[in-house]
Amino acid sequence: MSRRERLRAETTREITAIALKQLATEGPGGLSLRGIAREMGMTARAIYSYFATRDELVTALIRDVSTSLANALETAVHAVPAGDPGAGLLAWGEALREWALANPEGFRLIYGDAVPGYQPPEDGPADQAARRICGGLNRLVAAACPPAAASADSARAGTADWSPFPPSYVAKVRAEVPDLAPEVAALALRVWGRMHGLVGLEIHGHLRPVYTDPAALYRAELRELVRSLTTPTG
Amino acid sequence: MSRRERLRAETTREITAIALKQLATEGPGGLSLRGIAREMGMTARAIYSYFATRDELVTALIRDVSTSLANALETAVHAVPAGDPGAGLLAWGEALREWALANPEGFRLIYGDAVPGYQPPEDGPADQAARRICGGLNRLVAAACPPAAASADSARAGTADWSPFPPSYVAKVRAEVPDLAPEVAALALRVWGRMHGLVGLEIHGHLRPVYTDPAALYRAELRELVRSLTTPTG
DNA sequence: TGTCAGAAGTACACGGCGTTTCCGATTTAC
DNA sequence: GTAAATCGGAAACGCCGTGTACTTCTGACA
Known part of the structure; x- marks a missing residue:
């Protein structure tokens, strides 16, 4: 697994982890790509490199x-x-x-x-x-x-x-x-x-x-x- | 019941009816004040005369x-x-x-x-x-x-x-x-x-x-x- | 019948959302 | 060392719920 793949896998994990945390804290419906991106210090667009759509993340x-x-x-x-x-x-x-x-x-x-x-x-x-x-x-x-x-x-x-x-x-x-x-x-x-x-x-x-x-x-x-x-x- | 009250009750019923229909057709989460207003030929803001907030409608x-x-x-x-x-x-x-x-x-x-x-x-x-x-x-x-x-x-x-x-x-x-x-x-x-x-x-x-x-x-x-x-x- | 308070409704703005387009930067691979 | 692939940012589009300010209309009372 190349360095790039490792980073990618790690970022993917971070996204899902934050998503689950947001789901837990904000309640159902509190899931938002922008919110995840904000918490990760990224633009919302960045998430689309990992999940093509919100449904895919879900x-x-x-x-x-x-x-x-x-x-x-x-x-x-x-x-x-x-x-x-x-x-x-x-x-x-x-x-x-x-x-x-x-x-x-x-x-x-x-x-x-x-x-x-x-x-x-x-x-x-x-x-x-x-x-x-x-x-x-x-x-x-x-x-x-x-x-x-x-x-x-x-x-x-x-x-x-x-x-x-x-x-x-x-x-x-x-x-x-x-x-x-x-x-x-x-x-x-x-x-x-x-x-x-x-x-x-x-x-x-x-x-x-x-x-x-x-x-x-x-x-x-x-x-x-x-x-x-x-x-x-x- | 005055004419005004009658109209008001009727509009209220129309709002809830359309809301239920939208819930049924668009699926859960398809409920939107703007959507209801659009279907009624009104501004979204108009609904606030009947329900102070979306949660109240729900x-x-x-x-x-x-x-x-x-x-x-x-x-x-x-x-x-x-x-x-x-x-x-x-x-x-x-x-x-x-x-x-x-x-x-x-x-x-x-x-x-x-x-x-x-x-x-x-x-x-x-x-x-x-x-x-x-x-x-x-x-x-x-x-x-x-x-x-x-x-x-x-x-x-x-x-x-x-x-x-x-x-x-x-x-x-x-x-x-x-x-x-x-x-x-x-x-x-x-x-x-x-x-x-x-x-x-x-x-x-x-x-x-x-x-x-x-x-x-x-x-x-x-x-x-x-x-x-x-x-x-x- | 005329007046006027209040209700109904519009126009517009704000911030947030998912998503898209375009483009710059960085990293990998040959 | 250069070409290709990838990552990620800026800005925009069209939604959303909601707030403010303003107009129009209705109905009750003088």
Whole structure:
């Protein structure tokens, strides 16, 4: 890597770092190329040497932030004994909320629409990280969920085959978890949604005005979730 | 109401209507006083006779949209026989998703951060509607949930008293549902979160890339939710 | 019916934004 | 040592929300 490339990479990193900081301090929508340039002692034009447009910068930010989330989730799961999938799910869920609370602007960037006019590119920027996240959750749900429970669940839900999944997703998921059953994949999506719900409400400020201890509420929901997954429901 | 007042009210309505339309067509962040004024054939400054600031307009929009959501939910519940709380919950949940799909920009306005620099006033604009929404859900959960189930749930969750609820919320909720138990109120929040999760993921575009039939997924989750509420869990 | 306070609305300005065009300076590569 | 590629600055365009100053019109009251 030549000197020029090194400098370029470093400047790129500095730009994204300042962008994330501005997102965190100024709140969503506080992202501005001019603001970044000002903080770097440059003209706004200079940034266009690194990112062709503001959306491209946002795309890079989303990629970075998603990777950070995926790392946090994997770290949390790995810190738990592998033989206890229920504990793994609990750890995953708690890590999701804790990461979101520690990086609210990141959470909004991925799961809300923090940047006004942004349109993500066709192959989503967070695709690679999203695959890691989904893969990890699929593995956990598959391990935690007795086949009977998933089957009973799928019989009720009518989700016993891969047909509702886009082929690209099926390929990705099966590459990560080869023997995954479609009903478990569908169940994992619902588990994801269940965790996402309370975290999203809390991050967007709709929970604290009505409940002062969101952590307890979330923990209760997680425990109930794991219990319902690991207990055959008949 | 004098002629002047009538004209004023009509212009106010026209402003909010165009604002909502712009939000829907231009996407979040497409809201601009200048754009509204242009469409009305006025100067941007003219709008300041009706809304002192852009945030005030957004506040009015949020109030209108929240009212619309509350209406949709209440209508859906009233269309179901009162004696079947499970069916009421299903209807409520389906109505939530359907309203969100029909008014994605409204959903983002309330539950995401659709408008960049907006800071809601201390007494939230959607407060009145939020009270109706929470009240309705609390009623449904209370009716659907056998006391034993709620108690067992609260024993696990440690939510057997009103202490984690802000006093203002307790007052509002008890005014709507006088004999509500705190464990049911907490459970209702979790139910809310559970519904919100999948809907939020879908509205923000995270579900369709991985599952082509979000309606079925959501229905399965709703059914399982109602089943777990109405079935004592021991 | 005439008058006049106040409301509605315009013209213009300010600073900030993303983005573009043009151009000078610096560094790399042959 | 020179040619090419890259980096970055100055200024401009057309947006945006908002403030000031001024005109026009309306409606209530004498």
